[in-house]
Amino acid sequence: MRRRLINSTLSVVLVVIAVFGLSLFIVETRTIESSARDRLEAETARLLADVESRIAAGEPITAETMGASAPPDRQVVIDLPEQPAIRIGASAGDDAMESRQTGMHGETVEVRQPRSVVSNEISRMLVIILVVSLLAVAAAALLAVRQARRVSAPLTDLAETAERLGSGDPRPRHRRYGVPELDRVADVLDTSAERIARMLTAERRLAADASHQLRTPLTALSMRLEEIIATEDRDIVKEEAAVALAQVERLTDVVQRLLTNSRDPRLGSAVGFDLDEAVAQQMEEWRPAYRGGGRAIVHSGKQGLRAVGTPGAVSQVLATLVENALMHGAGTVALRTRVAGNQVVVEVTDEGPGVPKELGARVFERTVSARNSTGLGLAVARDLAEADGGRLELLGLSPPVFALFLSREAESGGRS
Known part of the structure; x- marks a missing residue:
């Protein structure tokens, strides 16, 4: 039973973790990708504004002048009219995330980010979810073992109590376990034990009383029979036999009274x-x-x-x-x-x-x-x-x- 309780508890926890963990992974993955895209668009808009301000001020736009404004972990491509494209930063690869915006003077700013940045962030999030899930499973396992012991140990104890009752030991144990249902069973067993003890005591007392109360009439009857055996006088034999019959009636009365008192002493x-x-x-x-x-x-x-x-x-x-x-x-x-x-x-x-x-x-x-x-x-x-x-x-x-x-x-x- 203990194993079944542990397995059932862990099964429920694993199902809950799988459902909520998968949902959380999907939601967090979309959130990370959306945040990365928003950051790219924000970087692109910032760089485009810088380029437009430099054009308005008549300042030259080169890789050297824009290098300080470009983010270090991204590739920036600035395309000006009638000028070769300006490239800043290392290549982001073919599957990179990109954001492109065009200014009022026809200039274009494109910011590209390697896909690995987003993948690494998703991997870190996945590791956190797995660690939390493992901690939850471990905590659930400990709680399941504790709960299984709390339930199975009282049941084992109650089974031993029932076995003691069946083997003729009716002493109540008066043990409680803090579980209402199990305490109710313990109350019933203790009540049954007290009832059985009273019944056994009454039966032993009845047996002792019967043996003692029957001994005296049997002794008197034995004496009468000895008198009958010892005499040859027919009149004495009749007299003693009549007394012996009276003793038999008395024995019957004693037995009847014992049975009546055993059912209800008030009768x-x-x-x-x-x-x-x-x-x-x-x-x-x-x-x-x-x-x-x-x-x-x-x-x-x-x-x-x-x-x-x-x-x-x-x-x-x-x-x-x-x-x-x-x-x-x-x-x-x-x-x-x-x-x-x-x-x-x-x-x-x-x-x-x-x-x-x-x-x-x-x-x-x-x-x-x-x-x-x-x-x-x-x-x-x-x-x-x-x-x-x-x-x-x-x-x-x-x-x-x-x-x-x-x-x-x-x-x-x-x-x-």
């Missing part, structure tokens, strides 16, 4: 639900795991509370808190329900060492973990709570007290 299905049922469900699901670890899980507080939210999301938040208490806590885990103004609260606490002081509220940040874990659980749980219009807070460090705040269903809403 939700908040309804009034019985908070005791959600708490009891989690206690029933996690009691075998706590029993296997020699620990207990208990429930206390106000009964009969109804909250507004998404039951599946609330169950996922509670499952995350209970699982964290099982993995990182110690002793008995207690779930307590209470009322705080127009909100209902579920507190989860255990008898373990709690959350280190240096973490504090940062425990809800992604990738932040006090132990060897992903650091996603509490961050995802807080996102789920906020999506339902609630909030998840750390009320105490040691012993650890996590509290889930949800809107309380109005009494006039009835029970469903």
Whole structure:
């Protein structure tokens, strides 16, 4: 492209120089010839006037007396009546330019100039035109190279940016080139890069959230299946199978919620639900795991509370808190329900060492973990709570007290 830009620019300049140079040469040639002819006529008229004045004064007219008046680079021929012609200067040749004028006494003055004088002047003019043309071509070549670099370098850079986007590197470069059209392309590429970066971030976050949110129901389902395998009591098998089916439904609900949030996080299905049922469900699901670890899980507080939210999301938040208490806590885990103004609260606490002081509220940040874990659980749980219009807070460090705040269903809403 750079070569094409240079060639096209030089072609235009050469055409312009050829057209105007040829026109200028023709005009200047005619001007030089016309000026030479005018000068000859002026010299002839001057010499004729000198001859007439000498005749009137009775002075002799000879080559010696007229030599001072005759121009040195021209041939002068003075023809007087009844006298031989007087010749002054060297012969101008057969193709010389000449001017002839006749006076009132019959005398004739002829001035001749060699054609080479005009030819030399035309040659000098032609050399000047050629030199100026060469300088113009050189300047045009430099400007063409500079302009080609100015255009081709940004295009190469934009191509590299597009290649980086295609290879999975969506970082915007924020480079501008001083050319409006190219800057517009750069703006579009930067905007696309930012959009792709947001999409990739959302996809990675969705994948991380999905893996973490599905892990807890799968763990509970695995425990139920192990109970089924370990027992031969048909009634226990039916009971555990029913719980396992509930876990499958919960998995379906988690997947559906993930897909909904990935399309639009504002979409939700908040309804009034019985908070005791959600708490009891989690206690029933996690009691075998706590029993296997020699620990207990208990429930206390106000009964009969109804909250507004998404039951599946609330169950996922509670499952995350209970699982964290099982993995990182110690002793008995207690779930307590209470009322705080127009909100209902579920507190989860255990008898373990709690959350280190240096973490504090940062425990809800992604990738932040006090132990060897992903650091996603509490961050995802807080996102789920906020999506339902609630909030998840750390009320105490040691012993650890996590509290889930949800809107309380109005009494006039009835029970469903």
